[in-house]
Amino acid sequence: MQAPKARIPASIIIANYNYAQFLDRCISSALNQNHSNVEVIVVDDASSDESPDVIRSYGSRVVSCLKTRNAGHAAAFNTGFAASSGAVVFFLDADDYLYPDAVSTVIDACDSATTQAQFRLHVVDEERRITDTYPPPELPFDEGNVMPALLRRGRYQTTVTSGLAFDRRTLESILPIPEAAFRQGADGYLVTVAPVHGRVTAIDNCLGAYRRHGANHSAFNGRLAEGARWRIQHDFHRMAALARQTAEAGMILPDDVCLRDPTHLEQRLASLCADETRHPVAEDSRLALGAAGAAATLEMNASLRRRAFLAAWFLSVGLLPQRMARAVLSWKLIAASRPRILAALSKVIRRSVG
Secondary structure, X not given: OOOOHHHOOEEEEEEEOOOHHHHHHHXXXXXXXXXXXEEEEEEEOOOOOOHHHHHHOOHHHOEEEEOOOOOOHHHHHHHHHHHOXXXXXXXXXXXXXXXXXXXXXXXXXXXXXXXXEEEEEEEEOOOOOEEEEEOOOOOOOOOEOOHHHHHHHOOOOOOOHHHEEEEHHHHHHHOOOOOOOOOOOHHHHHHHHHHHHOEEEEEEEEEEEEEOOOOOHHHHHHOHHHHHHHHHHHHHHHHHHHHHHHHHOOOOOOOOHHHHOHHHHXXXXXXXXXXXXXXXXXXXXXXXXXXXXXXXHOOOOOOHHHHHHHHHHHHHHHHOOHHHHHHHHHHHHOHHHOOHHHHHHHHHHHHHOO
């Protein structure tokens, strides 16, 4: 990412599967960037809806990659990158969209040491009404050299696919993404291994929109245990990829790194409480996970009040009787399950711990 910045070529890779209803808005947002040198690559992962027709309607304005066999998120990223040429590469999920200044703002903020850029997104509903910000503004981005956080707990404060951009040389070092392990959640692979190769630049402005709807993979349509099990396995795949990258760089990743990650421990508790018989880690106990989560929370990059609140939540889930623990856990993870008074209280707590 080097000057003159106005002429730096950028690529926006759109990964699509059965999102025809959102795809036109997404592609248009990529084509309407105010940066002067942007190519748009659209990868359709063998959709069964009208997505191919939407893509064809753009003709030569986009590079289209229409796959005949559905292969998942990582395969779409790999295909799109192989067809791209930009020095800065954005990955954009087809149900999301960018604002016109996204590319130019990222390129202006980055320098030759930047390996990954990340920015906030407005959360919108299916009608594009803004409902929130992701990540929430009270959670500061991690930036610069994030390797100490990755080596300590396997995670740092970052964002989702559509809020990310990468230096091409970095992607050439870490791609292809393992397609079986990251059939979903390919962005998790990228944000985990890219920082091994350089610095992260964070931008607090919202430069696009992250659409939340019933078909999001991350929502799991309310299936708490299933979603938790997937996230646990996804973390294990991320750590395996990080271990390979750090070993090549002469760094050591601790074997128990996930046990210092509050987000991972939250999912371990969710899986164990919601469906103990299918929980993937046989030796887990609520008490041990709750205690580890409370300890890990106190090291988060967040306000003291927020950390104290989350630590208390972990201890409650770890110590309360099973039925009460399940209720406390669902109240945090599933907003719709909260009693009205708790829903109102959660809003007050979020503002007070920002």
